[in-house]
C-alpha cells in the first residue's frame with residue numbers, strides 16, 4: 001500500500017436511508033450496510049485521489065484498530081471499488097454472443113385490432129378488415145424454431161400478440177395444441193401468455209385460457225375518464241364500460257394464474273396512484289404495471305419532460321405504499337416496483353437491457369424474425385425467418401455492439417447493470433437508431449433506482465421474510481458488509 005490506492009467511483013454509489021448508509025455495489029447489483037468505520041474509510045477514498053498507508057494511519061489512529069481498517073480496505077479491493085496500480089485487474093474481454101438459447105417466441109397472430117386506441121405504437125397495426133392473420137404453417141415453424149434453438153431450456157414460452165390476439169382464436173387454439181404435443185415429445189414444459197384489450201373475451205374463451213394456464217395481461221388505463229381518453233373503438237367511442245365488464249368477468253372466472261393490468265401513460269395522464277387504486281382495489285387485478293410513453297411516433301401523445309417528472313414522483317408515492325404494505329408482509333401489486341425489488345434481491349446484472357434477440361424473438365405474420373413484438377412491421381432489419389432460421393452473425397453483431405459500453409455514457413453509469421442502455425424500441429422511436437442508449441430519461445431512472453434502494457433496504461431490515469415469501473427465493477441476501485460473489489445472478 002505504499003504507492004497508494006485510488007477510489008473507483010464508477011463501481012460504488014452510497015445512499016442514505018433513514019439513519020443508515022447503504023453501499024450499492026454496482027458491478028454485482030448488491031447492497032451492503034456501511035457501518036460507521038466502513039463509511040469513514042469510503043469517505044477518505046472519495047476525498048483523496050490517492051490514499052497511502054500513512055494517510056490511513058494518520059486519519060484513523062486512535063479511532064479504529066489498524067487490523068479492522070485493513071479488513072475493510074481488503075474488502076473494498078475485492079469489490080473493486082478501490083484499486084492499487086499493482087492490483088489492477090485486466091479489463092474483462094468484450095462480450096461475444098454465439099449462442100441464442102431461445103426461451104420465448106412471440107407470435108404476432110393478427111396485425112388487425114378491433115379497437116382504435118389513439119396512441120397505439122404498433123408499427124404494423126391495421127383495422128380488423130385489413131388485418132393480416134398469421135397462418136398455422138408459420139406458427140408451427142415458429143414453435144419448431146423455438147424448440148430447436150431452445151434445446152437447453154427445460155421450459156419455453158409462447159406469447160400471442162397482435163393487434164388484438166383474441167381476434168385470431170383459431171390460430172391460438174391450433175398453435176397451443178401443436179406446442180403442447182411437441183413439448184411433451186421433447187420433455188419440456190410450455191407456458192402461454194397474451195396481452196389483450198379484453199373486448200373479445202367470452203366465458204368460453206376464458207375457460208379455454210384457464211385450461212391452458214395462460215398468463216394474461218389486460219391493457220387498461222384506469223378509471224373511466226382516463227381510460228376513455230385514448231382507448232377507443234374505431235368509431236371513437238370510449239371502451240371503459242365494455243373493458244371493465246369483461247375484466248370483471250375474467251377476474252371472477254379465471255383461476256389458473258393472477259391477472260395483471262398494463263397501463264400506458266401518455267400526455268396528461270400522470271396520476272399513477274389513483275389509476276393503481278382503481279385497477280387493483282376497485283376491479284381486483286393482482287398486479288398493475290405502468291409504461292410511460294416518451295417516444296411514440298405521435299408526439300402529441302408523448303409525456304412532456306415535466307409530465308414524465310410527475311410520473312416518477314407519483315411512482316414514488318405508490319412506491320411508499322408498496323413499502324408500507326411490504327412491512328405488513330403484503331404485496332400491493334405495483335409491478336414496476338416489485339420488479340425492481342426482485343432485481344435487487346436477485347442481484348440482477350444485465351449486459352443487455354432485455355432478452356430481445358437473445359432469449360426471445362417475435363415472428364410476424366409472414367414468418368420473419370424481429371427483435372421483439374414492438375418491431376414487427378418496422379423498417380428495422382429482420383433477423384432471419386422461420387424458414388431460413390436466425391441470422392446469427394447479424395444478430396450477434398447488433399447485440400455485441402449494444403453490450404459494448406465503450407464510448408457511451410453507460411460505461412460509468414451507476415445503474416448500467418440494471419438499465420443497460422434501455423429498450424431498443426425506445427432508441428429506435430426516439431433516435432431512429434437501435435444502437436443508441438435511451439439517454440432521454442437517465443437522471444429520472446437513476447433517481448428511481450436510488451428510491452428503490454431505500455425501499456429495499458427498509459424492507460430488508462424490518463421485514464426480511466417479505467422477500468422469501470413474495471420474491472423468488474433464488475439467491476442469498478446481502479445484508480452484511482462482507483462481499484459475497486456467489487450472491488449475484490447474470491441475466492443477460
Ligand code: SF4
Pocket residue numbers: 409410413414415416417419420421422437438439441442443445446
Ligand atoms: S441509458 Fe442512461 S441510465 Fe441507462 S445505463 Fe445508459 S447512461 Fe445509465
Ligand code: SF4
Pocket residue numbers: 353354355356371372373374422423424425426
Ligand atoms: S426491446 Fe424494448 S419492448 Fe422489446 S423486449 Fe426489449 S425492452 Fe421490451
